Amino acid sequence: MAVISYIQAVTQALKEEMQRDEKVFVLGEDVGKRGGVFRATDGLYEEFGEARVLDTPLAESAIAGVGIGAAMYGLRPVAEMQFADFIMPAVNQIISEAAKTRYRSNNDWSVPMTIRAPYGGGVHGALYHSQSVEAVFANQPGLKIVMPSTPYDVKGLLKASIRDNDPVLFFEHKRAYRLIKGEVPDEDYTLPIGKADIKREGTDITVITYGLCVHFALQAAEKLAEEGIDAHILDLRTVYPLDKEAIIEAAAKTGKVLLVTEDNKEGGIISEVSAIISENCLFDLDAPVKRLAGPDIPSMPYAPTMEKYFMMNPDKVEKAMRDLAEF
Amino acid sequence: MAENRHKSLGLSDDEVLDMFRTMLLARKIDERMWLLNRAGKIPFVISCQGQEAAQVGASYALDRQKDYALPYYRDMGVVLAFGMTAKDLMLSGFAKAEDPNSGGRQMPGHFGQKKNRIVTGSSPVTTQVPHAVGIALAGKMENKDFVSFVTFGEGSSNQGDFHEGANFAGVHKLPVIFMVENNKYAISVPVSKQLACEKVSDRAIGYGMPGHTVDGNDPLAVYEVVKEAAERGRSGKGPTLIEAVSYRLTPHSSDDDDRTYRERGEVDEAKKKDSILTFAQYLREQGVLTEDKEEELNKELDQIVNEATDYAENAVYAEAESALNFVYEE
Ligand SMILES: Cc1ncc(C[n+]2csc(CCOP(=O)(O)OP(=O)(O)O)c2C)c(N)n1
Ligand SMILES: [Mg+2]
Numbered sequence: 001m002a003v004i005s006y007i008q009a010v011t012q013a014l015k016e017e018m019q020r021d022e023k024v025f026v027l028g029e030d031v032g033k034r035g036g037v038f039r040a041t042d043g044l045y046e047e048f049g050e051a052r053v054l055d056t057p058l059a060e061s062a063i064a065g066v067g068i069g070a071a072m073y074g075l076r077p078v079a080e081m082q083f084a085d086f087i088m089p090a091v092n093q094i095i096s097e098a099a100k101t102r103y104r105s106n107n108d109w110s111v112p113m114t115i116r117a118p119y120g121g122g123v124h125g126a127l128y129h130s131q132s133v134e135a136v137f138a139n140q141p142g143l144k145i146v147m148p149s150t151p152y153d154v155k156g157l158l159k160a161s162i163r164d165n166d167p168v169l170f171f172e173h174k175r176a177y178r179l180i181k182g183e184v185p186d187e188d189y190t191l192p193i194g195k196a197d198i199k200r201e202g203t204d205i206t207v208i209t210y211g212l213c214v215h216f217a218l219q220a221a222e223k224l225a226e227e228g229i230d231a232h233i234l235d236l237r238t239v240y241p242l243d244k245e246a247i248i249e250a251a252a253k254t255g256k257v258l259l260v261t262e263d264n265k266e267g268g269i270i271s272e273v274s275a276i277i278s279e280n281c282l283f284d285l286d287a288p289v290k291r292l293a294g295p296d297i298p299s300m301p302y303a304p305t306m307e308k309y310f311m312m313n314p315d316k317v318e319k320a321m322r323d324l325a326e327f
Numbered sequence: 328m329a330e331n332r333h334k335s336l337g338l339s340d341d342e343v344l345d346m347f348r349t350m351l352l353a354r355k356i357d358e359r360m361w362l363l364n365r366a367g368k369i370p371f372v373i374s375c376q377g378q379e380a381a382q383v384g385a386s387y388a389l390d391r392q393k394d395y396a397l398p399y400y401r402d403m404g405v406v407l408a409f410g411m412t413a414k415d416l417m418l419s420g421f422a423k424a425e426d427p428n429s430g431g432r433q434m435p436g437h438f439g440q441k442k443n444r445i446v447t448g449s450s451p452v453t454t455q456v457p458h459a460v461g462i463a464l465a466g467k468m469e470n471k472d473f474v475s476f477v478t479f480g481e482g483s484s485n486q487g488d489f490h491e492g493a494n495f496a497g498v499h500k501l502p503v504i505f506m507v508e509n510n511k512y513a514i515s516v517p518v519s520k521q522l523a524c525e526k527v528s529d530r531a532i533g534y535g536m537p538g539h540t541v542d543g544n545d546p547l548a549v550y551e552v553v554k555e556a557a558e559r560g561r562s563g564k565g566p567t568l569i570e571a572v573s574y575r576l577t578p579h580s581s582d583d584d585d586r587t588y589r590e591r592g593e594v595d596e597a598k599k600k601d602s603i604l605t606f607a608q609y610l611r612e613q614g615v616l617t618e619d620k621e622e623e624l625n626k627e628l629d630q631i632v633n634e635a636t637d638y639a640e641n642a643v644y645a646e647a648e649s650a651l652n653f654v655y656e657e
Contacts, residue, residue: 025468051468052468056495057491057494057495057498059487059491059494059495061457061487061488061491062457062460062488062491062492062494062495064457065454065456065457065458065460065461065488065491065492066457066458066460066461066464066492066495067461068457068458068461069446069457069458069459069460069461069462069463069464069465069475070461070462070464070465070468071461072446072447072458072461072462073395073461073462073465073466074465075465075468077461089487092451092454092488093454093457093488096449096450096451096454097449097454097458100449101447102653102654102655102656103432103653103654104429104432104433104437104439104447104449105428105429105439105441105447106426106429106430106432106653107652107653107657108427108439108440108441108447109439109441109446109447110656141654142654142655144655164656165656166655166656
């Protein structure tokens with residue numbers, strides 16, 4: 001087992017899938033010679049050449065749409081959106097086309113494509129380099145949305161996404177890229193899309209979250225353990241469609257549930273998680289389901305005061321966990 | 328006798344007669360669909376009428392055994408030429424389970440049939456353009472020599488997806504044929520309120536490809552430019568933009584009333600140039616379409632349309648719960 005960073009897990013997964021299957025190729029802005037603005041495609045251009053590591057014109061709807069065409073033909077494109085914020089020009093292609101191709105053709109055509117995009121804040125990225133955009137896509141049957149938290153999950157889930165025969169949005173937390181390191185097996189492996197993962201076993205309160213916030217919750221849990229509060233932490237990993245069974249089980253286990261996201265509060269992934277719990281766990285709950293999220297303002301401002309105010313962090317999570325434990 | 332134009336294009340008498348047959352079949356299916364709609368039997372029709380020459384002329388210039396077609400909703404002539412049958416189209420009109428396009432999930436005109444390389448389409452206009460580019464890219468990556476043929480209306484040539492897709496194909500020299508079927512209207516809005524340039528084909532220069540405007544009522548003129556574009560694509564020289572100008576002879580769809588925005592006189596004038604009439608006239612002049620042949624052809628096609636209608640009308644709908652199928656791979 002080697003210890004690698006979150007972004008190295010991305011690069012390794014891409015490289016190994018491209019070595020394994022000639023039909024896999026990468027396209028996006030600056031993914032070629034430059035190796036991506038975050039360097040997620042570092043070294044791929046040198047190894048696989050410009051035809052399979054394709055620098056596209058700066059036009060996101062074409063990146064998605066051309067990828068869809070190539071996927072319908074039978075290739076396995078991995079498109080990169082330079083920032084999740086800039087996926088917006090491609091929304092029509094993703095929602096009207098990729099998500100509905102199999103359904104509308106009655107299973108005649110399909111789109112085995114992965115779209116990767118760095119999301120998330122805490123990097124002085126301001127309004128348009130910090131957003132979480134998963135909620136935009138999380139009521140679109142036909143799409144799958146993966147948001148991993150660790151290098152192990154990144155590598156296993158990105159490989160699974162590339163091998164999947166339906167379109168997958170793969171959102172990578174850009175602050176996690178170099179901050180988060182972890183062990184990854186040397187041999188080839190995949191992880192199941194659609195399955196949540198228990199990141200910490202506990203008995204007093206349950207935290208359900210995803211992405212970088214998983215680490216905030218884990219850090220908070222260690223501190224709270226010293227006070228005798230034992231937290232159970234479920235990492236959703238796939239935020240659409242949700243792993244309902246795992247959510248119900250985790251909620252019922254402690255009866256006190258805190259849901260955490262760095263996205264805006266209203267209408268997000270955790271709102272749906274809350275609905276699943278309220279439909280299924282009435283008699284298991286010992287406290288109201290609590291949500292901890294960003295404020296309902298358009299996006300994360302630039303100035304450090306306001307950015308910090310918006311951004312999730314371990315202290316905010318710790319306080320919310322303690323409050324719930326004391327309920 | 329008028330000049331024989333098809334011989335010099337390398338087309339035999341049988342081939343041009345077959346082109347006419349496909350055009351006429353498209354027209355007859357379309358006319359039947361309007362009758363069925365007005366009789367309350369099918370909820371919606373969107374027509375090919377007036378555009379058959381461009382659709383069929385272009386398709387016959389392609390290799391229909393290997394090229395890909397990404398048609399838009401009026402392209403009945405294209406899909407017939409690529410192997411879809413009258414029965415298939417009627418099943419789609421009646422939204423029956425056996426409809427190969429979508430199993431009755433989509434409105435008529437939303438074509439798709441993988442076995443004939445007709446790529447599934449949607450309602451938001453022009454989204455198929457980048458798909459055509461992606462298919463051409465895939466072909467290039469795999470050293471195949473097919474071309475990817477995509478059509479759309481002149482109004483739709485204002486969508487970003489046209490411009491993004493055309494530029495992508497131009498930059499990467501991909502074998503794509505972009506064919507605009509300029510029927511002079513986008514629902515009620517005339518072409519003068521759609522284009523800041525004179526012709527849609529003027530846009531080609533911005534994307535590094537040749538642009539041609541041709542008479543869309545003349546299947547042979549369209550055949551000629553598409554043939555050249557296909558050769559260009561196959562030999563690695565890149566994409567071509569073709570604008571086939573004709574006229575939309577019907578209202579936009581069965582839900583439209585075109586009397587609210589255009590003069591009858593204009594429609595009547597256009598009907599004189601209807602390719603079903605003018606191409607038949609040409610074929611008569613060439614001695615290709617004799618009176619006997621014409622009668623025989625009309626009979627044969629009427630029978631095909633009748634049988635397709637009866638079959639589709641009596642076919643079953645998909646089970647209600649089957650609406651849950653095929654969201655993801657099963
Ligand atoms: C993105 C989008 N906007 C609006 C519509 C509604 N609509 C359907 S067809 C049409 C006009 C299209 O005109 P044109 O491209 O000239 O094609 P034509 O119907 O004339 O063949 C409009 C506005 C649509 N289908 N998609
Ligand atoms: Mg038009």
